Amino acid sequence: MVIDSNFFMNLALREAWKYQGLTYPNPAVGCCIVGSNNELIAVEAHQKAGSPHAEIMALQSAYFKLTNNSKILELTSSIDIHNFLLNYHNNCFKNISLYTTLEPCSHIGKTPSCASLICVLGIKKVFVGFNDINVEASGGNDILKKSGVDVKTLLLEKKSQDLIKPFNIWNQDKFIFFKWAQRLNGTTDDGTVSSAHSRKNVHAMRDICDLLVIGGNTVRTDRPTLDSRLVNGKAPDILIISRTKEFDKSIPLFNIENRKVFIEDNFLKLDNYKNIMIEGSSKMFELSKDIVDYFLCYLAPNMAGKSGFEKVEEKFDILNIDQEDQDIIMWMKREI
Amino acid sequence: MVIDSNFFMNLALREAWKYQGLTYPNPAVGCCIVGSNNELIAVEAHQKAGSPHAEIMALQSAYFKLTNNSKILELTSSIDIHNFLLNYHNNCFKNISLYTTLEPCSHIGKTPSCASLICVLGIKKVFVGFNDINVEASGGNDILKKSGVDVKTLLLEKKSQDLIKPFNIWNQDKFIFFKWAQRLNGTTDDGTVSSAHSRKNVHAMRDICDLLVIGGNTVRTDRPTLDSRLVNGKAPDILIISRTKEFDKSIPLFNIENRKVFIEDNFLKLDNYKNIMIEGSSKMFELSKDIVDYFLCYLAPNMAGKSGFEKVEEKFDILNIDQEDQDIIMWMKREI
Numbered sequence: 001m002v003i004d005s006n007f008f009m010n011l012a013l014r015e016a017w018k019y020q021g022l023t024y025p026n027p028a029v030g031c032c033i034v035g036s037n038n039e040l041i042a043v044e045a046h047q048k049a050g051s052p053h054a055e056i057m058a059l060q061s062a063y064f065k066l067t068n069n070s071k072i073l074e075l076t077s078s079i080d081i082h083n084f085l086l087n088y089h090n091n092c093f094k095n096i097s098l099y100t101t102l103e104p105c106s107h108i109g110k111t112p113s114c115a116s117l118i119c120v121l122g123i124k125k126v127f128v129g130f131n132d133i134n135v136e137a138s139g140g141n142d143i144l145k146k147s148g149v150d151v152k153t154l155l156l157e158k159k160s161q162d163l164i165k166p167f168n169i170w171n172q173d174k175f176i177f178f179k180w181a182q183r184l185n186g187t188t189d190d191g192t193v194s195s196a197h198s199r200k201n202v203h204a205m206r207d208i209c210d211l212l213v214i215g216g217n218t219v220r221t222d223r224p225t226l227d228s229r230l231v232n233g234k235a236p237d238i239l240i241i242s243r244t245k246e247f248d249k250s251i252p253l254f255n256i257e258n259r260k261v262f263i264e265d266n267f268l269k270l271d272n273y274k275n276i277m278i279e280g281s282s283k284m285f286e287l288s289k290d291i292v293d294y295f296l297c298y299l300a301p302n303m304a305g306k307s308g309f310e311k312v313e314e315k316f317d318i319l320n321i322d323q324e325d326q327d328i329i330m331w332m333k334r335e336i
Numbered sequence: 337m338v339i340d341s342n343f344f345m346n347l348a349l350r351e352a353w354k355y356q357g358l359t360y361p362n363p364a365v366g367c368c369i370v371g372s373n374n375e376l377i378a379v380e381a382h383q384k385a386g387s388p389h390a391e392i393m394a395l396q397s398a399y400f401k402l403t404n405n406s407k408i409l410e411l412t413s414s415i416d417i418h419n420f421l422l423n424y425h426n427n428c429f430k431n432i433s434l435y436t437t438l439e440p441c442s443h444i445g446k447t448p449s450c451a452s453l454i455c456v457l458g459i460k461k462v463f464v465g466f467n468d469i470n471v472e473a474s475g476g477n478d479i480l481k482k483s484g485v486d487v488k489t490l491l492l493e494k495k496s497q498d499l500i501k502p503f504n505i506w507n508q509d510k511f512i513f514f515k516w517a518q519r520l521n522g523t524t525d526d527g528t529v530s531s532a533h534s535r536k537n538v539h540a541m542r543d544i545c546d547l548l549v550i551g552g553n554t555v556r557t558d559r560p561t562l563d564s565r566l567v568n569g570k571a572p573d574i575l576i577i578s579r580t581k582e583f584d585k586s587i588p589l590f591n592i593e594n595r596k597v598f599i600e601d602n603f604l605k606l607d608n609y610k611n612i613m614i615e616g617s618s619k620m621f622e623l624s625k626d627i628v629d630y631f632l633c634y635l636a637p638n639m640a641g642k643s644g645f646e647k648v649e650e651k652f653d654i655l656n657i658d659q660e661d662q663d664i665i666m667w668m669k670r671e672i
Contacts, residue, residue: 003401037373041374184645297520301666303646309522311639
């Protein structure tokens, strides 16, 4: 296996995909810090809005590795890590390279931008996967170049673009992803399909999404709550797709405060939301696939169940696969 | 993500799994070379019998990285690489650590053993995933320790054991793996399922296995050749599982020289072979699963086809997943 810049960018991409769906309204971004002998020093990702950017996470982790000063690990806020690095970097980063899947931000708020921090720390080489098209935050590459940083852009451009696409979509419109859990034999029925880890991951996404779409039959059969109790998160608004508006209102999902529940026979309500998760199986897949941007499948390695996905003229491009707690987590898009 | 010794051993494991099924009668082994600052220098695996061991592949690759002397890259035989390293190492390895999924061999044949080479090269630290239980080659750890090498054994022991298990099985008995190709919806019918890369990978395994088992109905319907023409390899012996012995002998598989074809209603013939691949789908799976050691699934990300795996009371442990040319390649064993 060749250990080159693609290898490091791929590591950054894989780390970032672990948090896809959880960073809204921020992008999923990954970052590697690599030393002068091509030694891998840190791999981190942006985990959720309000948490530090991927570059800050990776620089924090790298600082500890390079200096053995564990004080930086006690810091959690971006501003604290920024300030610590600015005060105590002591040129420890001067020979490192930074790989980031997205152009470092130029946005100055409570903290200096990631781009200017990189300049101040004396980092000489930055590899960028995809350029930021967000007006407020873009321009990071220019800041770096003006400070004499060697910037190589568009490394693994296509993969980096796939990673950032949800962010670019919800900046302009709404991002819709279809989530399902299935077994290896394609079945989706007959009780719990996915692992405890996968279910917790789904709850974390429900906590972040602002609308959850589900089929009427599923509501009637499963009588779900559709909250995010496994991560102590919020219950998103619900759109039930159903021809009839009649539902037993004692079904738990109807009895949660501060949640709107819509019952419609179409997807028009989606226009009022930005980050939308559709949960379902084959019927909802058929109904919604033409408006879906990305597909997220939790694949459990067993062959129980009876029915599930039947023949669909659909081919996917796999964007990322990961394995957690036995299930395979697959992000996909339709093959173009 | 923590960059620690587990991280490096996992990289070695993942690289080794790419060649699982192809190394017979040798084990699948992976090896990482890591520098004094924890920099990753090389990741390589044993690729096939007759090729250099994983440690030699990794040391070759690392030598080039450390010295920039590309002469070593022109060498392909184990003895040449061994001799080159012995003559020209110039202590370039003295600060590196070596991670290997299997205890380095102590076997001295045409070349010195990997264990003694490691000692001569002055490597100070070796991490070993699983100890070699093969009498002829074991004892490598002792050789290392006697030379003052710091040996840490049983790092990711369970994963390393899963990787080496086919080798340990065929040393004592016969190793049987069940291979199938399916789509995301569990279907296995209706034409070609897997990608060109996956089909080539299967042919490489046919070239290496000594018996291929297949169902009578598949032979009648698909009229296959069951050779390994995509890799210019050999055609393995065939066992057709069928109640009747009547077959149209113009089916291509019957007309290949130097191949035995058996038609039986049982698996007794397997006792005469060591490395056995069963190809099939749900029916053959049901027939054979109790004698199968490992399961190998090529999963194509689309939902065409009509029928495939139905309900089976079988849970798997995923041993490794990889993605190549769109298909997911999954090695699994039955959950204990």
